[in-house]
Amino acid sequence: MQFQNKKILITAGPTYEPIDPVRFIGNRSTGKMGIAIAESFAKQGAEVELVLGPTHLRPSHKNINCHLVETGAQMYAACLKQYDSCDVAIMSAAVADYKPAEVLNQKIKKSDATITLTLEKTTDILFELGKLKKHQLLVGFALETENLIENATSKLNRKNLDLIVANYSSAFGEGFGFDTNKVIIIDRNNKMYNFELKQKEEVALDIVDIVAKYLK
Numbered sequence: 001m002q003f004q005n006k007k008i009l010i011t012a013g014p015t016y017e018p019i020d021p022v023r024f025i026g027n028r029s030t031g032k033m034g035i036a037i038a039e040s041f042a043k044q045g046a047e048v049e050l051v052l053g054p055t056h057l058r059p060s061h062k063n064i065n066c067h068l069v070e071t072g073a074q075m076y077a078a079c080l081k082q083y084d085s086c087d088v089a090i091m092s093a094a095v096a097d098y099k100p101a102e103v104l105n106q107k108i109k110k111s112d113a114t115i116t117l118t119l120e121k122t123t124d125i126l127f128e129l130g131k132l133k134k135h136q137l138l139v140g141f142a143l144e145t146e147n148l149i150e151n152a153t154s155k156l157n158r159k160n161l162d163l164i165v166a167n168y169s170s171a172f173g174e175g176f177g178f179d180t181n182k183v184i185i186i187d188r189n190n191k192m193y194n195f196e197l198k199q200k201e202e203v204a205l206d207i208v209d210i211v212a213k214y215l216k
């Protein structure tokens with residue numbers, strides 16, 4: 001029970017950014033990785049605040065408080081409420097980077113003309129938490145299709161993180177929609193922990209072990 005009396009904030013799942021009352025911009029994240037991380041910390045005695053985007057998956061452990069959100073803005077607001085009182089924050093959610101500049105009140109009707117959606121940037125929750133960081137250990141994720149180590153390290157520095165969990169997108173049965181993941185965890189001194197391809201539940205245990213090491 002190495003996380004007794006510790007509070008962990010975790011984001012998981014996708015976000016949905018509405019276009020009109022029936023349509024949205026989303027992504028293929030299921031939240032499986034983040035929920036597995038939440039379960040692993042809870043089993044180690046932590047109190048977990050899980051901010052979960054739209055997915056059919058739910059956590060089961062009684063020490064996990066699940067905050068259901070839909071948009072990136074709602075996810076950001078839920079994180080801000082919990083951040084001060086947390087010892088560790090792990091951002092595994094696939095937050096949409098862009099949202100429609102305008103949300104229509106009525107459903108868009110089709111016509112023969114082409115339509116253009118104007119998108120604006122969403123708040124980068126992890127970047128903002130990096131700026132506000134005091135005592136917290138802050139952990140981010142980097143899902144990349146190329147130059148994994150360089151891209152992940154630059155995110156670690158730019159977002160003022162303590163650790164980053166890096167993985168390639170879907171190359172070998174890892175990432176969105178898969179039950180397995182192959183990750184490399186990198187710290188601020190460029191120390192790297194390379195893990196094998198394994199079930200997401202086992203990846204979650206590796207993340208818990210590394211976080212425990214850095215929290216001491």
Ligand code: CTP
Pocket residue numbers: 011072091092093094095096097122123124125126127139140141142143155
């Ligand atoms: N993240 C976040 N809020 C956002 C976007 C991302 O909290 N609006 C977090 C993710 O949860 C993840 C990390 O930032 O922990 C990586 O995000 P990613 O989108 O891959 O990185 P970017 O810096 O946006 O770079 P790019 O999309 O160009 O790869």
